[in-house]
Amino acid sequence: MRQYVFVSFVLTAALCVMLPLGCRQRRTVSKRVLTIIxxxxxxxxxxxxxxxxxxxxxxxxxxxxxxxxxxxxxxxSVRYIRSEFSxxxxxxxxxxxxxxxxEPYIAFAEEGLLQHYVVPDRVLSVIPKEVAGIPVYDSDHxxxxxxxxxxxxxxxxxxxxDLKLPVPQTWADLARPEFAGQVAAADPxxxxxxxxxxxxxxxxxxxxxxxxxxxxxxxxxxxxxxxxSDVPKLVSLQEVVAGPAVDFYxxxxxxxxxPEKIGFVLPQQxxxxxxxxxxxxxxxxxxxxxxxxxxxxxSDEGQRLxxxxxxHPDGPQFSSLSRIPVLxxxxxxxxxxxxxxxxxxxxxxxxxxDGHKAAARRNALKDLLGTQLIDTHPELQRAWNNLIRAxxxxxxxxxxxxxxxxxxELLDLSLHKWSDPVARNATIAQWxxxxxxxxxxxxxxxxxxLAK
Numbered sequence: 375m376r377q378y379v380f381v382s383f384v385l386t387a388a389l390c391v392m393l394p395l396g397c398r399q400r401r402t403v404s405k406r407v408l409t410i411i412x413x414x415x416x417x418x419x420x421x422x423x424x425x426x427x428x429x430x431x432x433x434x435x436x437x438x439x440x441x442x443x444x445x446x447x448x449x450x451s452v453r454y455i456r457s458e459f460s461x462x463x464x465x466x467x468x469x470x471x472x473x474x475x476x477e478p479y480i481a482f483a484e485e486g487l488l489q490h491y492v493v494p495d496r497v498l499s500v501i502p503k504e505v506a507g508i509p510v511y512d513s514d515h516x517x518x519x520x521x522x523x524x525x526x527x528x529x530x531x532x533x534x535x536d537l538k539l540p541v542p543q544t545w546a547d548l549a550r551p552e553f554a555g556q557v558a559a560a561d562p563x564x565x566x567x568x569x570x571x572x573x574x575x576x577x578x579x580x581x582x583x584x585x586x587x588x589x590x591x592x593x594x595x596x597x598x599x600x601x602x603s604d605v606p607k608l609v610s611l612q613e614v615v616a617g618p619a620v621d622f623y624x625x626x627x628x629x630x631x632x633p634e635k636i637g638f639v640l641p642q643q644x645x646x647x648x649x650x651x652x653x654x655x656x657x658x659x660x661x662x663x664x665x666x667x668x669x670x671x672x673s674d675e676g677q678r679l680x681x682x683x684x685x686h687p688d689g690p691q692f693s694s695l696s697r698i699p700v701l702x703x704x705x706x707x708x709x710x711x712x713x714x715x716x717x718x719x720x721x722x723x724x725x726x727x728d729g730h731k732a733a734a735r736r737n738a739l740k741d742l743l744g745t746q747l748i749d750t751h752p753e754l755q756r757a758w759n760n761l762i763r764a765x766x767x768x769x770x771x772x773x774x775x776x777x778x779x780x781x782x783e784l785l786d787l788s789l790h791k792w793s794d795p796v797a798r799n800a801t802i803a804q805w806x807x808x809x810x811x812x813x814x815x816x817x818x819x820x821x822x823x824l825a826k
Contacts, residue, residue, distance in 0.1 A: 406436065408663045411443040413451050413566065414473040415603075421679050421690040426670050438663060447601070448474035448566030449740075452481075455655070459487055465657015469664040472520070472652040472671075474566050476508075477573075479517035479651045480733040488516040488653040491665055497672050501700055505718045508727055510649050510700055519649020520671045521680050522698035522718050525571045526640040528624040529616035530609045542616050544641045545575050549590035551762045557594040558608040558617035561748055563740045565602040567620040570648060572743060573732045578644035578725050581781040585746075589775055592747040593758025610636060625696040625714065640716070643724025649700065677701045681712045731785070738788035741798070742779065745805040753813035764821035774816055778808040 412419065423440045430438055445454040451474060458466035471482070482488050492498065492515045501518070502510055511518040527542045534541060537556065542548055548557050560568035576584035596614050599605060605617040606627035619627075624638040652671060654664045670676045675688075680697035681704060682689025688708070696713045699705065705717060747754065761770055779787070791797045816824070 406438045406660060406663055407441050408438060408470070408660050408667060409441045409443065409468045410470045410472055410667075411445065411451055411455065411468050412470075412472040412474075413444070413446075413448045417693045418473075418695055420692050421695060422671065422676070424691060425676065425679060426667060429670055429673075429675060430666060434666065443468060447564055448478065449564055452478045455482070455487065459656070462657075465659065466655065467659060468655050469658040469660050470652060470667060471655055473650055475523070475570055476517075476519070476649050476651050476729055477570075477733040477736050478566075479512070479653050480729055481736070482653065483512060483514070483516040484733075487656050489656055489658060489661075490515055491654050491668065493518065493665075493669055493672060497669055500703060501672065502702065502719075505649075505700075506645075506647050508646060508648060508729070517651045517653035518668060518672060519700050520652050520676075521650045522647045522700060523567070523570075523650050524621040524640050524645060524647045524698065524716060524718070525567070525574055526619065526621060526624065526638055526645065527616055528606050528609050528619040528627065528636065528638050530612055530614075531635055531637055533609075533612045533615045537615065539615060541637065541639070543639055545578070545591070545618075545644060546587050548594060548616060548618070549587045551590075551594075551766065553594045553615065554759065554762060555594065555596050556615040557591065557596065558599065558605045558614040559592070559595045560599045560602040560605055560618075561744070563744050563748070564600050567602040567623075568618065569736070569740060569743075570620075570646075571618040573736075573739070574644070574646045574727070576739075577727055577732070578646075582775070585777060586771075586775045588743075588747060589754070590758065592751065593755055593761075595751070595755075598748055598751065606636075621698070621714075621716065622696045626694075629694065629696070629713070645724075646727045647698070647718045648727075648729075650697075672700070674701065674704060674707075677704045678708060681705065681714050682708055683711065683713050686711055735785045735788040737792045738784050741792075741802050742777075742784060742805060745802060746777065746809050749806060750809040750813060753810055753817065757813040757816035760817050760819065760821060761824065764824035767825045769826075770816060770819075770824040773812065776812060778805045 419442055427438065445451045451471065455471060479488065504510055505522060527548065529542055539552060562569035562572050572588060575587055578584065579587060602620060603623050605619050606623045608614050609617055610627055610631050628636045628638060652668055654668065658664045677699040678688050679690050680695050680699045684690050684692065684694045694713050698714050698716060698718055702719060705712060757774060761774060764770065787801065
């Protein structure tokens with residue numbers, strides 16, 4: 375019988391105590407229970423649970439089950455894991471962390487929260503070491519990519535035609551003034567894929583030019599959704615024209631609405647395909663079972679679940695997952711049947727993405743994005759619209775794009791001060807005040823004065 379544990383992440387001491395206790399209580403039954411914390415959606419969990427249990431019974435025998443812990447998203451999962459390890463540094467009664475990109479795994483590996491595990495050579499030998507310049511697995515074998523995610527732009531073809539707007543081809547297109555009020559985006563503090571897109575823009579265009587794009591893009595945003603999965607829905611409903619989207623959300627929307635209605639583009643030379651990872655947590659109570667699960671998701675049998683359509687004899691039972699597998703031979707073997715048409719081997723990022731830098735500055739950057747783009751969005755939007763009316767004069771644009779911190783200062787803050795809640799909160803308040811003053815000044819100025 376399938377066992378699920380869905381935990382609503384509420385920041386109270388009571389829940390933090392109850393959840394691990396529940397995990398220990400579940401292990402009193404004779405069945406071995408593999409406990410996985412994951413921000414993956416229910417479709418992925420359902421497919422991989424069913425397939426793994428069948429595979430494990432056939433390969434190893436024994437009565438096993440999976441318990442899923444779901445704190446609510448990548449950010450909440452990372453926060454929960456860190457919080458639990460701060461109280462129980464030897465182990466938190468959880469076997470695996472799965473999903474949420476690559477940056478959390480780089481950070482957890484450096485913090486000593488992931489176990490070293492070298493998968494068998496028959497598995498490791500067929501996994502590419504990197505795709506488009508991005509490592510697919512950790513050189514010290516503490517985490518492995520299990521699927522690949524591309525970040526691009528989803529758009530509504532009919533809405534573009536009605537508004538006589540061009541098809542957005544690059545991230546910079548979403549910052550063009552004619553897209554004002556016609557863009558959707560998710561809050562990068564809550565959505566791991568949204569944050570990934572923002573980090574890609576900053577690294578692809580450079581800190582200053584990247585923030586120039588992000589600030590103008592935020593000015594065009596109609597509203598910020600909490601979840602990245604909401605962006606394709608808003609595009610489908612013609613609430614907006616376009617927005618950033620991770621590839622599998624975009625392909626799912628295209629499958630639902632049809633390619634004649636919805637388009638998706640991976641911006642050339644500024645596209646990064648990142649691994650969506652898995653790692654065995656320190657102190658995993660079911661270590662052998664966790665190792666079996668890692669091997670399964672990296673096997674041909676596990677990998678083809680990502681890319682084949684529902685109903686294919688080798689594919690998923692319940693729903694198409696529309697993900698890029700990490701095994702190239704799966705794409706080659708099932709090319710005629712694949713839901714996904716992108717071959718990551720043919721992609722070129724055009725720049726060197728630095729995952730370690732992204733992981734190191736992640737926490738402080740999320741708060742900087744929050745204060746400059748999200749929490750002050752009404753003020754930002756009024757300033758942006760006033761700048762558009764003035765013709766986007768360069769002097770005023772330079773003031774609009776000014777930041778309260780340099781790239782180097784942000785990295786130092788993230789590494790050395792962001793774990794101190796007093797220092798963090800004081801800095802966030804300073805950043806927010808900086809943004810409000812800047813936007814209010816630009817919003818109040820007469821367009822003719824801005825143009826001087």
